[in-house]
Structure formats: structure tokens, C-alpha cells
Amino acid sequence: MNGHYKFTAIILYIKQSFVYKTLQGGWIMGWIAVCQIDDVQEDEPKAVDVGETKIGIFKIENQIYAIENVCPHAYALLSEGFVEGETVECPLHEAVFNVTTGALESGPGCRDLCTYPVKVDGASILIQAQ
């Protein structure tokens, strides 16, 4: 890894850690409409940005879930991964996360994912994020 990539990786890790701790620490505010229900299919998650936070919107057995969209291992987008049952496999190094809980189930991911409260209002999907 050259110096530029190493520096970028460190900055991304710091930013992700801050967001994770902030969201876990109760700085959550109101509901934000992020997409339409038709934008998300069972095998086709939707990537959305709330501020600088990247969030993946998944549909599993007709339920909507919102999880941190950036893999904590090496920052691949999990919405580009492979959905199977309640899990998503990271497209880069195959860490497997449970979409319904955010839990790391296997592979090189170094921690669980942050999850976000979701509600559906008519055709809109809303989440609570900072």
C-alpha cells in the first residue's frame, strides 16, 4: 500500500469510527426520506447518502432494513455485494454481515455494522440518521 492510499484509508477509518460512535451515542435526529419503496428489490439494494454517511437500503422477505453501507474491512460498498437470505457478502473480500442486525457473521470485517431505524410511509422509505 503506497503512502497516499494508506493515508486515505486511515482518514476513512477515523471518519467511520466517528459516525459509528456518534450514531450509537444517541445523536440521532428526525426521520429522513431516502428513497421510494420501488427503488429497492430483494436482490438489488439501494445505496443512499445522508450527509456524508453512506447507507445501504435492503429488502429482506418484504421488510426494509438500513445498514452502514461501507465495509469496515477495506471500504467496499455492501450494496454492491451479494445478498443471500438475511446476509450480504462484501464484494471485495467476502466478509458476511447479517442485514437484519448488522452483525459480522464471517470473514475479515473487523466489527459489526451500524443499523438505522426504518419506516415506510406510503411509497417512501424513511430512516433515522444523524
Ligand code: FES
Ligand atoms: S472490503 Fe469488505 S471484506 Fe474486505
